[in-house]
Amino acid sequence: MTQAHNRAEAGESLTSVEAHLAEILGTVRPLxxxxxxxxxxxxLVLAEDIKASTPLPSFDxxxxxxxxxxxxxxxxxxxQAPVTLPVVAEVAAGDIGAYALQPGTSIRIMTxxxxxxxxxxxxxxxxxxxxxxxxxxxxxxxxxxxIRLAGGDAKAGEVLVSSGTLLRPMHIAVIAATGRGTVQVxxxxxxxxxxxxxxxxxxxxxxxxxxxxxxxxxxxxxAAREAGCVARRQAIVPDNPEEVLPAIEDQLVRxxxxxxxxxxxxxxxxxxxxAALRQLGTIAFRKVxxxxxxxxxxxxxxxxxxxxxxDTADRSGLAEPVRKVLRGxxxxxxxxxxxxxxxxxxxxxxxxxxxxxxVSFQVFVRPAIGALQAYxxxxxxxxxxxxxxxxxxxxxxxxYLRGVLDRSRARVTPLTGxxxxxxxxxxxxxxxxxxxxxxxxxxxxxxxxxxxxPC
Ligand code: AMP
Ligand code: MG
Numbered sequence: 001m002t003q004a005h006n007r008a009e010a011g012e013s014l015t016s017v018e019a020h021l022a023e024i025l026g027t028v029r030p031l032x033x034x035x036x037x038x039x040x041x042x043x044l045v046l047a048e049d050i051k052a053s054t055p056l057p058s059f060d061x062x063x064x065x066x067x068x069x070x071x072x073x074x075x076x077x078x079x080q081a082p083v084t085l086p087v088v089a090e091v092a093a094g095d096i097g098a099y100a101l102q103p104g105t106s107i108r109i110m111t112x113x114x115x116x117x118x119x120x121x122x123x124x125x126x127x128x129x130x131x132x133x134x135x136x137x138x139x140x141x142x143x144x145x146x147i148r149l150a151g152g153d154a155k156a157g158e159v160l161v162s163s164g165t166l167l168r169p170m171h172i173a174v175i176a177a178t179g180r181g182t183v184q185v186x187x188x189x190x191x192x193x194x195x196x197x198x199x200x201x202x203x204x205x206x207x208x209x210x211x212x213x214x215x216x217x218x219x220x221x222x223a224a225r226e227a228g229c230v231a232r233r234q235a236i237v238p239d240n241p242e243e244v245l246p247a248i249e250d251q252l253v254r255x256x257x258x259x260x261x262x263x264x265x266x267x268x269x270x271x272x273x274x275a276a277l278r279q280l281g282t283i284a285f286r287k288v289x290x291x292x293x294x295x296x297x298x299x300x301x302x303x304x305x306x307x308x309x310x311d312t313a314d315r316s317g318l319a320e321p322v323r324k325v326l327r328g329x330x331x332x333x334x335x336x337x338x339x340x341x342x343x344x345x346x347x348x349x350x351x352x353x354x355x356x357x358x359v360s361f362q363v364f365v366r367p368a369i370g371a372l373q374a375y376x377x378x379x380x381x382x383x384x385x386x387x388x389x390x391x392x393x394x395x396x397x398x399x400y401l402r403g404v405l406d407r408s409r410a411r412v413t414p415l416t417g418x419x420x421x422x423x424x425x426x427x428x429x430x431x432x433x434x435x436x437x438x439x440x441x442x443x444x445x446x447x448x449x450x451x452x453x454p455c
Pocket of ligand 2: 196197198239262263270352
């Protein structure tokens with residue numbers, strides 16, 4: 001990078017966190033919905049309204065194990081003067097036989113079993129002697145006692161789970177209860193994570209002075225999974241501009257989102273990610289008014305894939321990449337490819353310091369992962385808490401400081417060791433304390449905004 005370029009960068013004004021995030025959310029398009037088995041839908045975002053196909057429950061049934069009776073026949077029953085009725089049949093859950101209750105008799109019935117025609121109430125087994133041929137009943141039952149009426153939970157055609165809902169176990173239960181075996185959902189975004197840096201070594205291998213083990217790619221892939229993605233971590237890319245673009249290109253066709261770390265700092269010949277991607281012209285590198293995480297890069301890479309691959313059938317990320325054309329100076333013409341469709345794959349180039357990369361992920365990438373699924377609730381939960389100690393922050397930048405939040409007491413303790421390389425401190429945090437751009441210090445006892453880290 002030239003000196004002139006460095007000077008130009010140094011003079012760049014800072015972009016606000018909101019402006020950077022707004023550009024990201026204005027760019028990322030939701031993935032096309034896919035029809036998935038209900039068994040695979042947990043944690044995904046629903047892309048259709050689920051309506052009750054029948055009333056719920058769909059037939060009148062018993063809420064308890066007991067005896068189907070007519071109210072008049074047990075009206076006189078009490079502890080002192082029990083009533084005895086013949087038991088003429090037994091209905092279990094799932095029994096589809098048509099039973100009819102005659103006056104002066106009872107039918108033994110189980111929870112969830114269809115009510116015999118003519119039933120006015122169910123006497124719970126606890127009020128009886130549990131008899132099978134004859135039953136002695138020690139209490140009277142009102143009309144409708146222990147009966148679940150058809151439609152008492154939902155009417156046919158009622159919307160039970162709305163499009164855009166992140167499917168949690170109870171939603172899965174509701175959908176199953178409507179009889180649906182498959183649902184339209186946004187597929188789990190496929191994320192490729194690459195860390196760059198010639199100083200990086202694979203954990204599990206020996207490391208020499210001057211080198212460090214790569215923690216970012218494992219962390220970011222884990223954070224992406226935590227946010228609902230299928231994430232793959234790629235091998236470390238050294239600080240060689242010639243290797244960066246091919247490494248990214250390799251991931252394009254099988255990824256919905258690419259995240260790199262390192263190589264985007266304040267200028268210099270080792271900023272290989274910036275150097276390699278700048279030539280594409282579709283990725284903006286800027287300084288965001290935050291700490292940590294000032295150098296941010298975001299944009300899209302156009303990739304054309306054969307039309308046949310446009311379906312969402314193979315989203316496992318395991319398939320071999322197909323031929324593709326990377327747009328830009330490094331474009332590779334693929335004349336053999338059949339009719340092709342262009343896709344824009346969003347890419348984040350996060351700073352290399354682990355804390356910077358982590359904070360950047362939570363503040364910018366997590367909401368973008370939500371946008372890929374047409375879901376706007378993926379940002380971290382915000383809370384307010386009283387500071388147990390003082391803290392400082394640079395003027396004009398929003399700080400995200402590592403802290404330990406005690407939710408029950410609404411107190412947050414800033415950790416010591418707030419350097420953006422201090423991964424050990426990051427490991428102790430469960431919250432990020434937000435210090436606004438215009439605040440340079442806060443004292444013990446003041447109330448701070450915090451972001452609650454996912455757990
Ligand atoms: P860079 O953004 O490439 O200038 O890196 C900034 C700092 O983060 C340097 O001290 C790097 O050694 C460190 N760093 C970069 N990538 C990683 C990584 N994958 N894991 C741990 N530390 C990293
Ligand atoms: Mg580096």
